[in-house]
Amino acid sequence: MPAAPSKRVKGTQIRRHFLIGNTAHVLPSPGFPDPPPDGHTKGWTVYVRPLPNGPDITTWLKKVQFKLHHTYTDASRTIEAPGPFEVSETGYGEFGVEIRLYFAQESGEKAVYREHYLVLAAYGSDDQRARQERENKIVAERLETIEFNEPTQEFFKTLTSEEQFNWLKVKKGRGKGKKPDFIFEGAVEPTAQLPEKASEPGQAGAGGAWSVQYERQVLAQLQQSAAALDHSIEQEKRAMEERRRRLEEVGGAIGAK
Numbered sequence: 001m002p003a004a005p006s007k008r009v010k011g012t013q014i015r016r017h018f019l020i021g022n023t024a025h026v027l028p029s030p031g032f033p034d035p036p037p038d039g040h041t042k043g044w045t046v047y048v049r050p051l052p053n054g055p056d057i058t059t060w061l062k063k064v065q066f067k068l069h070h071t072y073t074d075a076s077r078t079i080e081a082p083g084p085f086e087v088s089e090t091g092y093g094e095f096g097v098e099i100r101l102y103f104a105q106e107s108g109e110k111a112v113y114r115e116h117y118l119v120l121a122a123y124g125s126d127d128q129r130a131r132q133e134r135e136n137k138i139v140a141e142r143l144e145t146i147e148f149n150e151p152t153q154e155f156f157k158t159l160t161s162e163e164q165f166n167w168l169k170v171k172k173g174r175g176k177g178k179k180p181d182f183i184f185e186g187a188v189e190p191t192a193q194l195p196e197k198a199s200e201p202g203q204a205g206a207g208g209a210w211s212v213q214y215e216r217q218v219l220a221q222l223q224q225s226a227a228a229l230d231h232s233i234e235q236e237k238r239a240m241e242e243r244r245r246r247l248e249e250v251g252g253a254i255g256a257k
């Protein structure tokens with residue numbers, strides 16, 4: 001018999017940030033069938049990924065279901081941890097990929113739904129489009145946040161464990177007499193929080209644009225709309241829905257810059 005879910009940690013919320021997005025290439029392109037299937041002009045990958053230098057998302061994310069357009073055979077694709085949580089395909093058209101996130105058993109949380117509308121064509125300023133075409137690579141991704149409200153004690157332990165950073169560490173100094181020393185790869189000290197400032201401002205697609213600064217801007221916008229709302233439970237629910245929608249819009253607008 002499965003163990004009874006453990007007690008919840010009262011008054012605690014744990015938030016995790018991650019990315020949902022897609023890359024796309026004009027075919028033929030390395031890694032995709034050549035010649036491409038009849039009528040297929042683009043190769044793409046839709047994904048759910050950790051932030052660069054963020055904690056391992058598989059501590060809380062155990063399974064992702066991507067539901068593709070019905071023109072695909074086996075439109076429902078399920079990826080189990082450790083992933084990578086991504087699906088690569090070829091095709092001709094854009095559509096909304098339905099994404100379901102399934103959490104660790106001990107969380108006691110139900111699956112959560114997200115959508116990502118594939119971007120297959122170059123977008124943004126003339127310069128940005130020129131670069132995308134030159135590199136034959138389009139990246140359209142947005143910051144997502146998940147909040148675990150009053151996590152179970154067991155889940156809280158997982159979410160706060162040191163091991164979730166292990167994937168960012170590389171072993172150094174394995175020479176004789178030297179103890180293996182774990183160091184972090186990359187310029188940014190790993191953290192469960194967002195970096196204070198975007199490492200490369202405005203460079204969506206490389207993870208560089210997601211920062212505390214950016215988050216504050218988003219939050220400020222959200223607070224403005226939230227302030228206009230009454231505090232009754234019914235209205236708070238509507239506000240939550242509104243925030244989610246705005247976040248997605250802001251994410252989309254950033255991705256489309």
Ligand code: SLL
Pocket residue numbers: 069071072073090091092093094095
């Ligand atoms: C469009 N509304 O016309 C969209 C439909 C269809 C996506 C997109 C090929 C699937 C397959 C494919 O790209 N489907 O032949 O396996 O833009």
